[in-house]
Amino acid sequence: MRNELRLGILGATGMVGQQYIKLLADHPWFKVSRIVGKKSAGMSFKDAAEWVGEYDPPASIMDMKVDGANPESQGADLFVSCLPTDGAKELEPLYARLYPTFSDASAYRMEDDVPLIIPEVNAEQGRLIERQKRSRNWMGFLVTGPNCTSIGLNMTLKPLDDEFKIRKVIVSTMQAVSGAGYPGVPSLSIIDNVIPYIKDEEDKVAIESNKILGKFVGGRVEPAGLAVSAMCHRVATIDGHMESVYIETEKPVSVNDASQALRDFTGLPQSLKLPTAPEKPIIVREEPDRPQVRKDKNAGTVPGMSTVVGRIRPGLDNHSLKYTLLSHNTIRGAAGNTILTAELFYKQGWMNL
Ligand SMILES: NC(=O)c1ccc[n+]([C@@H]2O[C@H](COP(=O)([O-])OP(=O)(O)OC[C@H]3O[C@@H](n4cnc5c(N)ncnc54)[C@H](OP(=O)(O)O)[C@@H]3O)[C@@H](O)[C@H]2O)c1
Missing domain, CATH: 3.40.50.720 (NAD(P)-binding Rossmann-like Domain)
Known part of the structure; x- marks a missing residue:
């Protein structure tokens, strides 16, 4: 080297x-x-x-x-x-x-x-x-x-899929203006506003998630076969995409077990001690009002590289779960x-x- x-x-x-x-x-x-x-x-x-x-x-x-x-x-x-x-x-x-x-x-x-x-x-x-x-x-x-939206989402889906086998994902996003590049969305269109449309974004999240979580066999990626539905919104923050996620799982899932799986998640960058690897790829917050864009987008040992998860709570039955995540779109997202x-x-x- x-x-x-x-x-x-x-x-x-x-x-x-x-x-x-x-x-x-x-x-x-x-x-x-x-x-x-x-x-x-x-x-x-x-x-x-x-x-x-x-x-x-x-x-x-x-x-x-x-x-x-x-x-x-x-x-x-x-x-x-x-x-x-x-x-x-x-x-x-x-x-x-x-x-x-x-x-x-x-x-x-x-x-x-x-x-x-x-x-x-x-x-x-x-x-x-x-x-x-x-x-x-x-x-x-x-x-x-x-x-940038797929990255934060799939960072959290991976440990939950490994543990509980995810069948369906429904996600609603609140995406920062820097996601649209410079100069991006005109200021008069976005200040004091939420725009419920980002061109091609919803399809990208669904298609990419199936490749990212797919299995690598025989030199090819077999798509994961996940049903993913995304609803994407542009909001008046500068950096940091927030996502509200609902998942359905094959195995029963509890808030405690899911929190533990997210907290324990680690990967090759951490074991290889790569210079840009955050100590914790996922940070779980317990407070009822976190993550927040201003407070949490740069959380962790390498600012902007950790996905911050909070509001983990049961879904409609014991095979479902909902949570909120925050991921810095130009750092971890790009x-x-x-x-x-x-x-x-x-x-x-x-x-x-
Ligand atoms: N912003 C995000 O959060 C984000 C996240 C994930 C992925 N991405 C992707 O990353 C890419 C860049 O996004 P951005 O937000 O940084 O866009 P941006 O602010 O519009 O910047 C685009 C850059 O590309 C240069 N450029 C354009 N056409 C070029 C060409 N033909 N040859 C050489 N340079 C050229 C521009 O330089 P000149 O002005 O000199 O032409 C500028 O430096 C996009 O594909 C976007 O989808 C963005």
């Missing part, structure tokens, strides 16, 4: 790109060496990005020049991509042909040889790249992260999850670097 890898960010000036820049500022393995944009190509980062964070960007990035996309001449050891869907569709295969490429975009999430990874939940599906590299004859590979995935691939030796 080399000590330091050069990392390029495709889409560095956007909402997710800015999170990469913050999270990678002091990263022990990955150093940002290239930033790529379209409209901002040729400008310095400080002139190109409408920085929305509370603190200034790291000094090392301020004067870095934004490059246009050019995979052939963009020396970096790996790339992360937070491009919009059309940009991702066109550019990600060109990068993945040459480099390990980790994406937050939806363009290739459902291809059957492309992993869709939450490292604590389905790390084994990372092995899909073996088939991908062979069949596409690529030197690099493409790995994706799920939609940049943080993808950095953790890249760390996992590097540590497992799957990057060949």
Whole structure:
């Protein structure tokens, strides 16, 4: 393993790109060496990005020049991509042909040889790249992260499914404005408002959950066969998606047993002690009024990486349960999850670097 890898960010000036820049500022393995944009190509980062964070960007990035996309001449050891869907569709295969490429975009999430990874939940599906590299004859590979709403949801479904076998999931979401990118939803449409529609989001949550929780057998993912129904709303918070979840299970489920399963949940990132792994992937709160977006979105040892769960209570019978979860959409829901995935691939030796 080399000590330091050069990392390029495709889409560095956007909402997710800015999170990469913050999270990678002091990263022990990955150093940002290239930033790529379209409209901002040729400008310095400080002139190109409408920085929305509370603190200034790291000094090392301020004067870095934004490059246009050019995979052939963009020396970096790996790339992360937070491009919009059309940009991702066109550019990600060109990068993945040459480099390990980790994406937050939806363009290739459902291809059957492309992993869709939450490292604590389905790390084994990372092995899909073996088939991908062979069949596409690529030197690099493409790995994706799920939609920001699917990530928080599936983080909690995994331990409950392992323990009680979930049959049905009904989820209603309250999603922050940063989920729509920059500048996103116009201020006059969202202030003092809730919008009960986010294009394509409800279908993504249902389809992705079945791949994420699917079984990895014979080099393929068999979909989990879960019935998932989502109702997605945009609300006037900045970061942090809240989700109200109702599940039905094959085995009887109690509040105590479910709380314990969520509390005990841990995964490969924790046992490998990866730099971006939170000590607890799921934090359970007992108070009747938690989680709350302002108080809990950055909870845990790695801010923004833990899913916070509360209000765990019985459903209509002893085969059902309801709870509320909160997940930071641009950290665990995008940049943080993808950095953790890249760390996992590097540590497992799957990057060949
Ligand atoms: N926001 C979230 O919470 C979230 C969560 C999970 C996944 N995602 C996904 O992550 C991706 C990025 O989301 P975002 O919210 O960061 O969007 P955003 O704020 O609109 O940023 C998009 C970035 O992509 C760059 N870009 C656009 N077209 C390009 C092209 N053809 N070549 C190179 N760069 C290009 C833009 O730079 P220029 O201005 O220079 O063109 C900008 O830096 C999307 O696919 C989104 O669905 C977002």
